[in-house]
Amino acid sequence: MKLVRNLVVASAMSGLLVTASVASDADLIAKGDKIFNNKKKGNCFACHDVNGKKIDGPGSFGPKLTGMSYWDDQTLYDTVYDIYAARGIKISAMPAFGTNGWLDDEEIKAVVAYLKTIN
Numbered sequence: 001m002k003l004v005r006n007l008v009v010a011s012a013m014s015g016l017l018v019t020a021s022v023a024s025d026a027d028l029i030a031k032g033d034k035i036f037n038n039k040k041k042g043n044c045f046a047c048h049d050v051n052g053k054k055i056d057g058p059g060s061f062g063p064k065l066t067g068m069s070y071w072d073d074q075t076l077y078d079t080v081y082d083i084y085a086a087r088g089i090k091i092s093a094m095p096a097f098g099t100n101g102w103l104d105d106e107e108i109k110a111v112v113a114y115l116k117t118i119n
């Protein structure tokens with residue numbers, strides 16, 4: 001009987017954990033969205049069109065971002081962290097956000113979570 005009770009408690013607790021991780025995914029995406037569309041943070045929207053949102057004004061330096069949901073997390077992380085190192089290129093309009101210290105690890109992870117919502 002005690003075993004059964006423990007199992008019930010354990011599965012109730014894992015149910016809670018699953019709920020918590022889904023909620024934090026949504027939080028992470030919202031945080032990434034804010035960074036992406038914030039002039040003082042990522043400012044990614046100054047250079048990238050996403051999800052049909054058109055760049056307003058000059059500065060469309062970067063490609064329109066599509067199909068990001070198909071990229072794996074690590075590739076996206078590396079691209080945002082330092083596109084020069086990730087691609088072995090020397091010249092790009094895109095800043096190396098991680099290497100420059102403009103975005104920390106948590107912020108880049110949030111941006112990646114947001115990028116994964118872009119089709």
Ligand code: HEC
Nearest residue numbers: 042043044047061062063079080091092093094095097111
């Ligand atoms: C000043 C302009 C600029 C800003 C700001 C900028 N990017 Fe870029 N980005 C570029 C350019 C240009 C490229 C194309 C890479 C190259 O130079 O060859 C690129 C490429 C990318 C790619 C690869 C796209 C592909 O299809 O290959 C991703 C992903 C990306 N940027 C995400 C971001 C994110 C996220 C931010 C904000 C944290 C950001 N960019 C900010 C200019 C910018």
